[in-house]
Amino acid sequence: EPEVTQTPSHQVTQMGQEVILRCVPISNHLYFYWYRQILGQKVEFLVSFYNNEISEKSEIFDDQFSVERPDGSNFTLKIRSTKLEDSAMYFCASSSGGAYNEQFFGPGTRLTVL
């Protein structure tokens, strides 16, 4: 069964450093997403990406964040200058964009900012 994969599974970084989180969506999917979940809180939408551009982004997704699909298979989330409050699980998801838009999630990257 095809699945979304993410690397690394855990990233520890110092405040102010840049991090890149990587995802490989399901191969025939067209819509890609990043969500995050701070420990003990609900899953929150960050950004959606379709046809090589951002289609929607949340208030959380400020200028410190960027996304890219560099090579047709990877989908990356970059945080330019990490803050303590960026510590969270980051989930990538993809969907075929059908009428019901079922989104499938990767296992997540746990980001710890010290």
Added chain:
Amino acid sequence: RKEVEQDPGPFNVPEGATVAFNCTYSNSASQSFFWYRQDCRKEPKLLMSVYSSGNEDGRFTAQLNRASQYISLLIRDSKLSDSATYLCVVNKAAGNKLTFGGGTRVLVKP
């Protein structure tokens, strides 16, 4: 008002019993609805989509009430492996973001 609201629980359920819980959503323009399951520190996994006519998948039954803007999930013959957090999720349109509730925690005990 929260966009998607759920009773956080926990619902303590004897093995073999039936448990049911709801969620409410505030955006009447929501078009598609889902129940996801999330185990501790893992990713949300799609349990089932919720259709207008209601639908069943094995021991799980989901209902949608658009007029009252709520979705329900019923689990019959609960198994220990059903212990998880159940996330109510809504989507405004195809390709759009998912909006998650805070989850309902279910603990099935022997």
